[in-house]
Amino acid sequence: MEILKKYNTALQECLGKAVAHKEPHQLYDPIKYILSLGGKRIRPALTLMVCDFFGSDFKKAMNAALAVELFHNFSLIHDDIMDNAPLRRGEKTVHEKWDVNTAILSGDAMLILAYRFFENYEPYMFQELAKLFSETALQVCEGQQHDMDFETRDNVTLVEYIQMIDHKTAVLLGAAMKMGAIVTEASEGDKDKIYQFGKNLGIAFQLQDDYLDVFGNPETFGKQVGGDIISNKKTILYLMALGQSSSAQAEELEHLFSINPKNPTDKIATVREIFLTSGAAEATREEIEKYNNHAFSLLEGINISEDKKEMFRQFGKDLMERNV
DSSP: OGGGHHHHHHHHHHHHHHSOOOSOHHHHHHHHHHHHTOOOOHHHHHHHHHHHHTTSOGGGGHHHHHHHHHHHHHHHHHHHHHHTOSEETTEEOHHHHSOHHHHHHHHHHHHHHHHHGGGGSOHHHHHHHHHHHHHHHHHHHHHHHHHHHHTTOSOOOHHHHHHHHIIIIIHHHHHHHHHHHHHTTOOHHHHHHHHHHHHHHHHHHHHHHHHHHHHSOHHHHSSOTTHHHHTTOOOHHHHHHHHHSOHHHHHHHHHHTTOOOSSOHHHHHHHHHHHHHTTHHHHHHHHHHHHHHHHHHHHTTSSSOHHHHHHHHHHHHHHHOOOO
16 A cells, blocks of 8 residues: 555564574574565554654654564464465465474464563553553454354354454554554544544455455455355355345355355355345445444544545545455
């Protein structure tokens, strides 16, 4: 994203020095490896951008941004182990390149290193940052557990699903932005509003990801369309469809999400049609719009200049504008 380019450039320079060349190499090399794989680094860049927009030198928030990035990558190492994923950003996952035990230990070390970046702030600021970080890290773990539990449950509600993606995905986006506000010593009201802005935008983003997994353009979406259907993942579209479709459609949908055909093409097509005819697709679009609009409405009450608010709006639009 062009709006984050300046912050990403500065972040990349510091990230290269964030993990010193230490012994044992078997512990630190996997950390340096996953950090070298790149990614959009949206969350830490937002930490810097928020600090900048509230009137401080954005480099003041660099240590907080590095903590966010190390935590995010720690969670990816462990997620890949749980998912038995062979690839991350087109390269071997840490547990594949080394082994599972090494990946677990290196991930644990990343989490500890993340906390240590807060030690560079004054005690009162360290306390606030570390408290937010701990709460967010625990919520991410809770979200991951709920996601795993939902795989074997047949009675997941929409409220439960929204709470799961809020914890698993959205809270880290909100916390990353709030950390930038904490470092620049913004008011309590502004810190809360920028947190809620990031969190609501994060929910909208994840719901759109669910939608595009079914209805996205394979050339622009960036991953396999229909992947959630193939893996029988019960996303918002599935939950909406169960609640809004006829009993015959609901029965067929439940059956389709209990099988794993060798050629899933027909399954994907049938499920997509049920999502459309039941109104689940349209209802999902309305949910996305609801969280997106709420995020933008929060900007109005934040004490920053109008041009900065417009840049936040542009960031939100850039985040959400992936071709359908």
